[in-house]
Amino acid sequence: MSDRARNIVSITVIVVMAVVLFFLVSTRPATVDRVAEIGSRIKCPVCQGESIANSPSQMAEDMMDLVAERVSSGTSDEVIVDELLGSYSGAVLLDPPASGNTLALWIAPVAALVLGVIVILWWRRHPGQDVEEPPPPGRSRARLIIGGAVLVLVFAGIVVFAANSLQDRPAVAAGAADLGEEDLSDVSNETMEAVIAANEDDPQIVGMRLALAERYFEAGDYRSAFPHYLEVAEHPSATDPEAITALVRLGWMAFDGNGEVETAVRLIDQALAIDPGSQLALYVRARVLWCGSAETEQAIDAFEGLLAQPDLAPETRSQIESDLDAARAGESCP
Amino acid sequence: MKGRALRWAGLAVVAATVVLAVVLASRFGSDPSLVDSPLLGMPAPDFDLPGLDGSEGTELSSLRGEIVVLNFFASWCLECREEHDDLVAASDSFAGQDVQFVQIAYQEQATETLSYLDQAGSSATTHYLADPGSRTAIAYGVFGIPETFFIDAEGIVVGKIIGESDALVLGATIDSIMSGEQPGQQITGDTQQRPDG
Numbered sequence: 303m304s305d306r307a308r309n310i311v312s313i314t315v316i317v318v319m320a321v322v323l324f325f326l327v328s329t330r331p332a333t334v335d336r337v338a339e340i341g342s343r344i345k346c347p348v349c350q351g352e353s354i355a356n357s358p359s360q361m362a363e364d365m366m367d368l369v370a371e372r373v374s375s376g377t378s379d380e381v382i383v384d385e386l387l388g389s390y391s392g393a394v395l396l397d398p399p400a401s402g403n404t405l406a407l408w409i410a411p412v413a414a415l416v417l418g419v420i421v422i423l424w425w426r427r428h429p430g431q432d433v434e435e436p437p438p439p440g441r442s443r444a445r446l447i448i449g450g451a452v453l454v455l456v457f458a459g460i461v462v463f464a465a466n467s468l469q470d471r472p473a474v475a476a477g478a479a480d481l482g483e484e485d486l487s488d489v490s491n492e493t494m495e496a497v498i499a500a501n502e503d504d505p506q507i508v509g510m511r512l513a514l515a516e517r518y519f520e521a522g523d524y525r526s527a528f529p530h531y532l533e534v535a536e537h538p539s540a541t542d543p544e545a546i547t548a549l550v551r552l553g554w555m556a557f558d559g560n561g562e563v564e565t566a567v568r569l570i571d572q573a574l575a576i577d578p579g580s581q582l583a584l585y586v587r588a589r590v591l592w593c594g595s596a597e598t599e600q601a602i603d604a605f606e607g608l609l610a611q612p613d614l615a616p617e618t619r620s621q622i623e624s625d626l627d628a629a630r631a632g633e634s635c636p
Numbered sequence: 637m638k639g640r641a642l643r644w645a646g647l648a649v650v651a652a653t654v655v656l657a658v659v660l661a662s663r664f665g666s667d668p669s670l671v672d673s674p675l676l677g678m679p680a681p682d683f684d685l686p687g688l689d690g691s692e693g694t695e696l697s698s699l700r701g702e703i704v705v706l707n708f709f710a711s712w713c714l715e716c717r718e719e720h721d722d723l724v725a726a727s728d729s730f731a732g733q734d735v736q737f738v739q740i741a742y743q744e745q746a747t748e749t750l751s752y753l754d755q756a757g758s759s760a761t762t763h764y765l766a767d768p769g770s771r772t773a774i775a776y777g778v779f780g781i782p783e784t785f786f787i788d789a790e791g792i793v794v795g796k797i798i799g800e801s802d803a804l805v806l807g808a809t810i811d812s813i814m815s816g817e818q819p820g821q822q823i824t825g826d827t828q829q830r831p832d833g
Contacts, residue, residue: 347779348829360743360830364770389681389777391674410656414649421645456654489808493815497807504725504803 315422337370340379344369344386345396353396491517498530505539512544515551524555531555542576549573550583553590563594584608585622592625593635602629672821673777673785675793680704680785681775685765688746688753694738694763697791702734703813704787705806708778710744711752713828715800716782720756726806727759734789735810737762742773742781743830780827786813794818799825 341355346362354362354369365386372382386394398408489497494514501507511530518527534540535548553569556562567590573583588604591597605626609619628635675681686693696704707723709716727737739762741749746766753764767773776785779798786795786809794817795809801824812819 347777361770361773365774367769368771368774386774388674388678389775390779391671391777393671394777406656410652414652417645417649421649493808493811496811497804501725501729501803501807504722506803510804 315418336373336379337366340369340373340382341366343383343396345394347390347394351396505537508534508537508540508544512540512548515548519551519555524559527551528555546573546576546580546583549576550580550586554586557590557594561594563590566590566594579611581608581611581614581618585618588622589625589635592629598629598632602626605629673793673796675777675785676796676820677818678793680706680787680791680793681772683772683775685740685767685772688741688750688764688766690746694765696738696787699736699738700791701789702736703789703810704785705735705737705810706776706785706787707737707739707801708742708773708776708781708783709739710742710781710830711748712744712830713742713781715825715828717756719782719800719802722801722803722806724757724759724762726803726810727762729807730810731761738765739763740765740767740772742767742778743770780829783827786810786819788813788818794820796821798823799827 338355342353344354344365346352346354346357346359346365348359348361349357352362354365356362369382372385383395392398491514494510498507498511498514512534515527515530515534518524518530531548531552534544535552537545540548549569550573553566553573556569557566567587570583570587570590573580574587577583584604585608588601588608591604592601605622608614608622609626614622625635680696682696684693684695705723705726709720711717723737723739730737737759741764749764749766758764776783782797782800784797784801784806785793786797788794794813797805797809798821805822805824809819809822
């Protein structure tokens with residue numbers, strides 16, 4: 303590079319740095335008014351990147367009034383700012399604190415500026431030092447291509463990363479309409495009982511009630527499960543699948559707990575009246591007939607009818623086939 | 637040799653710039669209003685606010701010994717309207733169980749809030765309060781509404797819901813506080829600022 307070109311580049315870089323510095327300094331608050339100065343450091347919580355001193359919002363106005371009141375009562379600047387930090391955290395500061403995770407934001411621009419000045423000064427004092435033996439043309443071109451590809455990849459990586467970050471906003475959890483669809487895995491039975499008791503009239507509690515009943519049922523606690531299944535089965539807001547599940551479980555508990563085969567079949571038939579193709583209802587009905595009565599032929603017919611359904615899950619089909627074989631062989635149900 | 641050193645220095649600057657860009661880009665998606673409230677685990681800021689209808693107000697310290705559900709709301713807030721029925725029902729349900737519901741009108745004239753409550757319904761056991769100058773909203777660091785704070789019987793802020801709450805969330809949170817737990821902060825949805833700023 304010629305001396306003239308070198309001078310032009312150096313002057314351009316220095317001018318750009320000076321302009322950037324000028325804007326950085328000129329945008330700092332140049333006010334002597336304490337209220338405005340403090341207000342210029344506090345970010346309006348309901349605005350986008352505006353200070354409470356500059357925002358026309360009612361909230362910013364209220365916060366400025368608070369700052370003015372504190373100033374007039376002799377409170378120090380730091381105490382006022384700390385009071386707001388105690389309510390809003392560091393998110394209310396326009397300038398991030400020069401400590402902790404945000405320290406790099408303060409150091410990096412200064413370090414880059416210093417490094418840039420050093421490089422320019424060194425470059426100017428050592429003209430010609432960067433000129434080396436020219437590499438073979440093929441090697442130079444290969445370097446250029448590889449270097450360019452690396453730069454493009456790095457840039458693309460940054461863009462993709464930034465785009466993903468923008469999409470990774472915190473997920474919005476379900477609202478009131480999804481009361482029965484909340485993730486209940488971390489909620490204890492006692493908590494669910496309390497919530498249900500407190501919201502008995504809320505139609506959206508049915509889903510939670512059924513989930514709790516299923517927990518009791520799987521644990522073999524029929525006594526606790528029974529009233530919840532009964533509520534779900536009789537609740538006008540219960541969906542068809544919820545009502546069917548409740549009726550079938552009630553039927554099975556009537557048989558398994560009390561040996562009441564007729565009651566069990568009647569309850570399960572109510573479920574089948576809602577959906578004649580319910581696999582759960584058909585299977586449990588077949589098992590009740592097999593296990594609870596001498597009507598093995600009816601049970602075999604029921605198992606065979608179920609197996610004729612094309613959309614059975616493989617494990618369900620396997621279980622039915624096993625039960626059917628056992629029933630045909632005259633074995634008692636397990 | 638010096639030229640090579642210069643080249644390495646240039647590469648170092650580029651690398652440092654890339655690292656800084658990545659660090660800054662990683663913060664693009666974060667919403668500053670969703671930070672954990674610094675009030676969690678701290679004594680709840682006291683207040684003594686007038687009733688919306690000008691009646692005798694409520695002082696928070698007078699509710700000490702009971703769990704306080706403190707909700708900031710307004711008629712212009714759609715999410716607040718969505719959660720309103722559940723708040724009313726929960727307040728009625730927990731009446732007499734050492735749980736007090738306090739709803740503070742946020743950035744709204746009391747007459748407008750009262751008109752809304754007349755239309756939407758209210759709970760006889762809830763304290764509906766005005767907040768002149770938004771002093772209490774500022775003390776609680778409200779970014780937008782609805783925001784609901786849970787204060788235990790000792791007067792400590794033990795929970796906060798950002799966004800719309802419902803019967804399940806309210807019931808489960810109160811229940812966990814009754815069990816001596818500190819539910820912490822939950823984000824259930826969006827919050828809203830006053831449409832006209």
